[in-house]
Amino acid sequence: MNIYAKLEELKITLPPLAVPAAAYVPFVQTGKLLFVSGHIAKKDGKPWVGQLGKNLTTQDGQAAARAIAVDLLGTLHAATGDLNRIKRIVKLMSLVNSTADFTEQHLVTNGASELFGEVFGAAGAHARSAFGVAQIPLGACVEIELIAELDS
Numbered sequence: 001m002n003i004y005a006k007l008e009e010l011k012i013t014l015p016p017l018a019v020p021a022a023a024y025v026p027f028v029q030t031g032k033l034l035f036v037s038g039h040i041a042k043k044d045g046k047p048w049v050g051q052l053g054k055n056l057t058t059q060d061g062q063a064a065a066r067a068i069a070v071d072l073l074g075t076l077h078a079a080t081g082d083l084n085r086i087k088r089i090v091k092l093m094s095l096v097n098s099t100a101d102f103t104e105q106h107l108v109t110n111g112a113s114e115l116f117g118e119v120f121g122a123a124g125a126h127a128r129s130a131f132g133v134a135q136i137p138l139g140a141c142v143e144i145e146l147i148a149e150l151d152s
Contacts, residue, residue, distance in 0.1 A: 003083040006119055007073070015071055017078035021137070027079045033090070034079055034148045039071045040140035047138040053102030056141055061096060061104075064142045065111030072112075072146055073119065080150065089116045089126040090147040097141050098132040105130040112144050 007014065020026055020037070027036045041048035041064035048064050050056040056064075077083050094109040096102075109130040116124035126146075136143045 003086070003119060007083075010118060012070055012073070012119075014077050015074040017075055018071065026075055029079065029150070032087070032150045032152070034076070034150055036072055036075050036079070036146045036148070038093075038095070038143045038145040039068050039075070040136060040138060041065070041068050041142045042071070042140075043067070047140045048142070049139040050141045051097050051099060052104070052108060052132075052141060053099035058104045058107050061108030061142055062111030065094065065108055065113075065144060066115050067111075068142060068144045069112035069115040072144065076148060085150050085152070086120065086123065086148050087151040088123045088149045089120060090149050091127045092116075092129075092144055092146050094128070094130040095133045095136055095143040096130060097134075097136045097139070100132075102132060105132045108142060109144070 017026060024037055027034055052061045076086060092112060096105040096108050098105060109128065113128060
């Protein structure tokens with residue numbers, strides 16, 4: 001299935017490429033691999049601030065991770081010009097702003113992982129790491145970066 005048709009079916013509109021907030025670039029391609037810089041969770045265009053286990057639930061975190069996945073898709077589109085060039089989502093790394101006793105970082109990250117599966121099918125299945133961290137830039141609740149493989 002065409003990726004853009006799938007996005008339309010899911011009622012997903014791709015955002016424009018975000019301007020980096022510090023001294024880095026949004027993505028780097030080397031060979032067939034595309035490395036996408038970390039994206040923080042946003043709600044209503046502003047950082048989605050909070051801490052899992054304190055003032056946000058696992059379900060809130062999943063929604064934040066899904067929102068990040070949509071932003072990452074926008075960056076992938078900007079980087080490739082055509083999401084149908086994505087051969088595979090290779091790896092996600094997720095940082096979850098959480099309390100010391102919060103242990104559901106993996107469930108929070110499912111919000112992004114499941115969306116990549118919906119969009120890319122089997123090619124969206126990926127390796128993954130999910131970490132609980134004491135803080136994320138701008139107080140965001142979740143940050144996710146990814147590596148994708150291109151077809152050419």
